[in-house]
Amino acid sequence: MKTVNIYTDGACRGNPGIGGWGALVEYGDVSKEYCGGNKKTTNNQMELQAAIEGLKILNEACIVNLTTDSKYVMQGITEWIENWKINNWKNSSKKNVKNKELWIELDQLVSKHDVRWHWVKGHTGHEKNEIADQLANKGIDSL
Numbered sequence: 001m002k003t004v005n006i007y008t009d010g011a012c013r014g015n016p017g018i019g020g021w022g023a024l025v026e027y028g029d030v031s032k033e034y035c036g037g038n039k040k041t042t043n044n045q046m047e048l049q050a051a052i053e054g055l056k057i058l059n060e061a062c063i064v065n066l067t068t069d070s071k072y073v074m075q076g077i078t079e080w081i082e083n084w085k086i087n088n089w090k091n092s093s094k095k096n097v098k099n100k101e102l103w104i105e106l107d108q109l110v111s112k113h114d115v116r117w118h119w120v121k122g123h124t125g126h127e128k129n130e131i132a133d134q135l136a137n138k139g140i141d142s143l
Contacts, residue, residue, distance in 0.1 A: 001114070002027060003063040006054040009122070009132035010046025010070065011140060018143060019046040022135020023054035024128055032057075033131070035139035046136065047073045048102040055109040064115045069122030069129055073106075078117055081107055 005026040012019040019041035023034045034053055038046070047070035054066065068074055081103060084090070089097045097103060120126045122133065 001061060001063050003065070004058060005128075006051075006064055006066045007128040007132045008047070008050035008054050008066065008068050008070075008073075009129060009136045010043055010048070010050050011133065011136035012041065012043040012046055013140060016040060016042045018140055019043065020136040020139025020142075021046045021050035021053060022132045022137075022139060023050050023057070024131050024135065025054055025057055033135055035135040035142070037139035037143045039143055044070070044072050045099055045102060046139075048099055048106060050132070050136065051077075052102065052106050052109060055106075055113065055115075058113065062113050064113045065118060066115055067118040067120055067128065069120050069126075069133075071119060074117050074119045076103060077106060077110060 007024040010019065010021045018039055020035060020037035025032050051066060051068060051073055084097050089100050091097050120129050122129060
């Protein structure tokens with residue numbers, strides 16, 4: 001199974017507001033950059049979209065090292081999602097889970113791969129996270 005590294009980030013100008021996502025995908029010596037945006041969104045939605053888009057690029061099952069600076073995305077997919085599914089997409093406060101459709105899409109994509117989640121603190125000079133951040137802002141600027 002191939003090992004792929006994906007670095008993702010989301011950005012928003014206003015929250016909600018205009019937003020963008022970025023994904024840097026690396027396999028061996030090949031590195032590709034992807035970005036996009038949405039005119040009305042939230043930062044969390046763009047963080048989720050970045051991970052989704054990064055995984056969508058893969059056309060076969062892979063070992064994926066996915067690095068994000070979003071604790072929301074990482075904890076949601078590794079800790080919270082199973083209870084959300086058991087509780088009919090209600091959170092611990094019995095309220096509807098925000099961004100349910102994005103979580104479902106991310107969960108379906110993750111199930112196709114062996115995803116290993118990594119968190120880094122954003123805006124601290126982590127080279128690949130900084131590239132993902134630039135891509136997310138490029139996604140906003142493309143709108």
